[in-house]
Amino acid sequence: METSTRNYKFFPGCLARVKLPHIEKSVRVVLDALGIGLNDEPRFTCCPDPVVFRSASRHDWLRIAAHNLARNGCETILTLCPGCASSLAEAAMVLREEAEGREVLAELRQDNHEPGIPGVLHFLKVLTEEDVLSRLKGLVRRDLGSFKVAAHYGCHLLKPSVAVAFDDPEQPTSLERIIHAVGAQVVDYQDKLLCCGRPAIDEQTSQSIAEHKLNCLKEAGCDLLVVACPFCFEQFDLGQVVIGRKKGLTYGLPVLYVTQLVGLAMDMDKPALGLGFHRVRPDKILEL
């Protein structure tokens, strides 16, 4: 089989690095198995966070993002987190198109940085390219056909679409294509494209949205929820325990990062996929 190796500069972001290393691990092992090379850049800081940090100062957000982009020359950045992808891609657009961006680039030049503005992708974009997807199908070793899997896209993976330019923001199919590729069943549910709620700084709003989504998922009767964002992951994995405790109920819905689902289908080493670190353990349902 033709194994064209592609290389990207890897941007792991904060949440996975400092709280969910098993997710980072699953992304690394799965991309590696698919022949996608990741180069690390130890000096990448927080992207910075497009929600809370940007709420303090949009200008500082732009300057830090510009440094992360410029640090990199022109090698395309591949992110683990959609928040990082949208933050960096949006900043890249501002740097290219707005007067404020040009000022920041001029500042960087004074600091002796040669301000390249590389492309920015979330890894799901590479994972769903035809050749990678067919390679993935060829590596499936485990039959997941009995599992009903629902997809949650979240927001920053798809939007702002002018910056991230990924999939169709109104009718995305990437996650379903992965679920199909690993041989599991796709479950549709009400309000699939609704935000997970996590980025609302107001906690009440955040929880009400998550609770509604969990109820929709429960109604649809799925075995697993698959996500591609560490914030969505936490909001549903830890969040269902918090909300369940308040409401006196148990959702019992295991959440998988999309690379964990792929790794499972490839019959990868269970500890490498870190399934033991989930609040709602997927092992039982998966009979591991």
Added chain:
Amino acid sequence: MYILRGQAEGVLEVVAKHGLARLCYACGICVGDCPAARFSDDFNPRQIFLKVSLGVADGLVEADSPIWKCTTCYTCAERCPAGVKPVEVIIALRNISYAKGSAPPQVEQVRQAIASRGIVSGLTDTILKRRKQMGLPDIDEKLGQIVRGIIGGNQHEEL
């Protein structure tokens, strides 16, 4: 109702700078699919944009402003037929609110964390150990220094 001239001008300036000073049709499309509007009772992106475009910011930059309910999902910016980006206006209002010290404490906490460590939250020993066991790369201890080099040591000096 009162008009916060200085602050409202600040918002209008941001709105103009990002090319958002377009005419809002008041069609309400941005409200229909807004998660924050749907799951709370006092949040409405159209109303926020209309107020701001009239130069009125009352209730929007104070401590209990509804602006903190926005999830920054960008649905409003995607759907608006007039090219208005209510979410960018909300972020501009948040910047003003932060500058005047009315933002929720979480905003300053995150800013401080990034300025002191370069990443949003601290690493515990458990996670460091886990990263080692998993063979994941070390995290550079100088990331905070890099960030401070960019945004400067100001009133938000390292804790």
